[in-house]
Amino acid sequence: MxxxxxxxxxxxxxxxxxxxxxxxxxxxxxxxxxxxxxxxxxxxxxxxxxxxxxxxxxxxxxxxxxxxxxxxxxxxxxxxxxxxxxxxxxxxxxxxxxxxxxxxxxxxxxxxxxxxxxxxWTRYMPSRKMINDIIASGELGDIKMISANLGYELTDKERMLRPELAGGALLDVGVYTLNFASMVLGDDIVKMTSECVKTDTGVDGQDAIILTYRDGKLAVLHTGMWADTEQYGIIYGTKGYMIACNINNIDTIQIYSPDRHLVREIKVPEQITGxxxxxxxxxxxxxxxxxxxxxMPHAETLRIMEWMDALRADWGVKYPFE
Ligand SMILES: NC(=O)c1ccc[n+]([C@@H]2O[C@H](COP(=O)([O-])OP(=O)(O)OC[C@H]3O[C@@H](n4cnc5c(N)ncnc54)[C@H](OP(=O)(O)O)[C@@H]3O)[C@@H](O)[C@H]2O)c1
The missing domain is CATH 3.40.50.720 (NAD(P)-binding Rossmann-like Domain)
Known part of the structure; x- marks a missing residue:
């Protein structure tokens, strides 16, 4: 092709x-x-x-x-x-x-x-099925909560700071945390709670987001462009938890017992870049x-865009062309 x-x-x-x-x-x-x-x-x-x-x-x-x-x-x-x-x-x-x-x-x-x-890219990677298979196996019990974060020091990238280029952390890196939540817990959310701190240029510099699901599950997410984070996605169940190392390009999945002992570690297949x-x-x-x-069906793309619209509306982050 x-x-x-x-x-x-x-x-x-x-x-x-x-x-x-x-x-x-x-x-x-x-x-x-x-x-x-x-x-x-x-x-x-x-x-x-x-x-x-x-x-x-x-x-x-x-x-x-x-x-x-x-x-x-x-x-x-x-x-x-x-x-x-x-x-x-x-x-x-x-x-x-x-x-x-x-x-x-x-x-x-x-x-x-x-x-x-x-x-x-995270939607298309083998790690997605690997995570879903572990959840479906029941090894972690019932899943109750997840957390995910993705932050980098990105202020040297000009487009990140410019409102006219739709800058801000959410659309650049926060989108991965929302997609991680959506891939693991689905989209049936009843409430979104959030906070952002803006850059001098008026876009979101760092964001904290909580998604409350209809069935009582929670996704606790944070993202930003001012500091590097450890980029973990953690999935908590009644029988243990799993850490997806680097939600932006998962390389390792670690399974832990409820008392925090590493049970096993799984590597994703070798890749070119992902x-x-x-x-x-x-x-x-x-x-x-x-x-x-x-x-990544069109309906999912649209739903994530709607979530990001709602978050930006709460924060008062509007691009000049909107
Ligand atoms: N999947 C990932 O892991 C990943 C990682 C980084 C970025 N991205 C996404 O990829 C996109 C590009 O990011 P990037 O970091 O590669 O950006 P970048 O280095 O700034 O490159 C963007 C390119 O867009 C072109 N462009 C067209 N109109 C422009 C305008 N008005 N202002 C600035 N550039 C314009 C320019 O190419 P020409 O001058 O050659 O026309 C420019 O080099 C973003 O949507 C970002 O979210 C994805």
């Missing part, structure tokens, strides 16, 4: 490295708003074709999937551009800046019958003629 990378930023390079390590897909093309930048990216990352505009790459008939690697603020515009050219899309998280944009993009894809999915799983999911879905990936 020939993949075209739209936007030649940081994560685009990781995707190129991933594709270069795959036999089922290739880093075929890259598009940047600057031809010079696209050419330098192509040389450095072993990409066959370089385009000096997004439109030019989308006109290339050989591109079979477009990976959108621009800021969240631009996913709607760039997603619609790809779809208008009939190109299937793997769009980086957060899917868009808000739920209204997500709805507009999904509706447009449905109208044009073009495939689109959100590149929230992005290969979302690419393979797109390939499978496209081969089957589907318009979405079962790993």
């Amino acid at each position: 020939k993949v075209g990378i739209l936007g030649a930023g940081r994560i685009a390079a990781t995707m190129a490295r991933t594709l270069n390590g795959m036999k089922e897909a290739e880093a075929y093309a890259v598009a940047s708003r600057s031809l010079e930048k696209a050419e330098a990216f192509a040389r450095a990352n072993h990409v066959e074709k370089a385009y000096g505009s997004y439109e030019e790459m989308l006109a290339d008939e050989e591109v079979e999937l477009v990976y959108i690697a621009t800021p969240h603020s631009h996913h709607l515009e760039h997603g619609k551009l790809c779809i208008s050219c009939g190109k299937p899309v793997l769009c980086e998280k957060s899917f868009t800046a808000n739920a209204a944009q997500a709805r507009e993009l999904l509706d447009y894809a449905a109208e044009k019958k073009v495939f689109i999915t959100e590149a929230i 992005y290969e799983y979302e690419v393979l999911a797109c390939r499978r879905a496209l081969a089957a003629g589907k318009l979405e990936c079962e790993e």
Whole structure:
């Protein structure tokens, strides 16, 4: 499958490295708003074709999937551009800046019958099934609560601080904590309680979130862009608990007894970067003629965007284009 990378930023390079390590897909093309930048990216990352505009790459008939690697603020515009050219899309998280944009993009894809999915890589990884299988086995008893956190010192990334680029911790890293909760406990929440501390630029710098589920379970989450955290996802049951080490790219799952003894440790399979799983999911879905990936259905993408809208509304974090 020939993949075209739209936007030649940081994560685009990781995707190129991933594709270069795959036999089922290739880093075929890259598009940047600057031809010079696209050419330098192509040389450095072993990409066959370089385009000096997004439109030019989308006109290339050989591109079979477009990976959108621009800021969240631009996913709607760039997603619609790809779809208008009939190109299937793997769009980086957060899917868009808000739920209204997500709805507009999904509706447009449905109208044009073009495939689109959100590149929230944790949904596509083998660790997801490994965790679900352990829960289903009953080894931890009844699950009562989870906690998850993801924080990095990210203030050197300009887009994180800029409201016009939909900056803030929630859409960049908090989205992983919400997806972790959703994958483990589901989506039937009755209450969301939260607090955020804003940056000088008015976006959320660090956030604490509690999700209360209808069946009494709780998800306690925190995220931020000012400090690195240990990135654990912990699932607490009546017979023990499990630690998913690094909810952003789980490498190890540890099972503990109720009295805090490590019972066993499971490693995830070797991977290139971890992005290969979302690419393979797109390939499978496209081969089957589907318009979405079962790993991250459109309804789930929309629900997470709605949760993030509700959180930002509570905090008074509004982007200038909203
Ligand atoms: N899955 C993951 O683990 C992961 C990790 C990091 C980031 N991401 C996601 O990937 C996306 C990009 O993040 P990044 O860290 O790679 O960002 P980045 O380094 O800032 O790159 C974004 C690229 O978008 C393009 N762009 C188009 N319009 C732009 C505008 N108005 N302002 C700035 N850039 C614009 C630029 O490419 P050209 O100049 O070449 O056109 C730029 O290099 C975000 O949505 C982020 O959440 C995902």
